[in-house]
Amino acid sequence: MKLWHCHNARSLRPLWALEEMQLPYEVETLPFPPRFFKKEFLGINSLGTVPFFQDGETTMTESTGICHYLVEKYKKHEFGLKPEHAEFGDYLNWLYHSDATLTFPQTIVLRYSRLEQKERRLPQAVEDYAAWFIARLRRLDTHIKSREFLCDNRFTIADIAVGYALHLGQSLGLDQRYTPQVNDYLARLQARPAFKKAAAIGAEQSAFK
Numbered sequence: 001m002k003l004w005h006c007h008n009a010r011s012l013r014p015l016w017a018l019e020e021m022q023l024p025y026e027v028e029t030l031p032f033p034p035r036f037f038k039k040e041f042l043g044i045n046s047l048g049t050v051p052f053f054q055d056g057e058t059t060m061t062e063s064t065g066i067c068h069y070l071v072e073k074y075k076k077h078e079f080g081l082k083p084e085h086a087e088f089g090d091y092l093n094w095l096y097h098s099d100a101t102l103t104f105p106q107t108i109v110l111r112y113s114r115l116e117q118k119e120r121r122l123p124q125a126v127e128d129y130a131a132w133f134i135a136r137l138r139r140l141d142t143h144i145k146s147r148e149f150l151c152d153n154r155f156t157i158a159d160i161a162v163g164y165a166l167h168l169g170q171s172l173g174l175d176q177r178y179t180p181q182v183n184d185y186l187a188r189l190q191a192r193p194a195f196k197k198a199a200a201i202g203a204e205q206s207a208f209k
Contacts, residue, residue, distance in 0.1 A: 001023065003053050004027075004050050006029065009050050010164065011052075012063075013063035015051075017067040019198045020079060021070060033049075064157075095161050113172070130177075141179045144185045155192075163186065166186045167199075
């Protein structure tokens with residue numbers, strides 16, 4: 001298996017999952033965004049986005065989808081839930097929620113606070129979408145008050161998916177607005193050895209400084 005990765009980008013999700021599952025893989029790190037700074041990458045992934053994942057004939061571009069693929073393809077069900085589990089629907093919901101609801105507004109914050117040239121930055125958009133992201137944490141705020149992890153009282157890829165969104169928010173300075181229980185949850189996830197190893201990969205090319 002091979003993963004194309006940028007430091008602290010959404011590719012951290014599958015990289016973290018590969019480390020947790022102790023699966024063999026190759027990683028190629030790229031400067032962010034690679035479609036501008038590594039144009040030859042467009043010959044591999046026409047979208048120019050990371051992650052890009054290859055496993056034999058299978059190629060994937062969605063970070064949470066790759067995590068789900070690894071659980072099912074390699075029967076790593078200790079990191080997931082099966083359909084007959086009572087919390088299976090909640091597990092799937094957190095997987096989809098992590099990107100569709102949580103990571104999306106952060107991409108606007110990132111672009112218009114750091115990636116655009118200074119004359120094109122939009123402080124009002126940054127503040128509006130930062131507030132949107134924090135508001136979308138309400139469900140997590142309530143859910144994690146009495147739980148160590150999101151589902152089945154154990155660590156799963158749902159925690160990787162949501163945990164990455166919180167980690168990205170931290171890199172953008174939004175963790176100052178997290179509730180105490182969310183900050184504690186993020187700290188638990190970041191203390192995991194697999195997270196620490198994955199989070200360090202590609203740091204020398206990071207755009208998140």
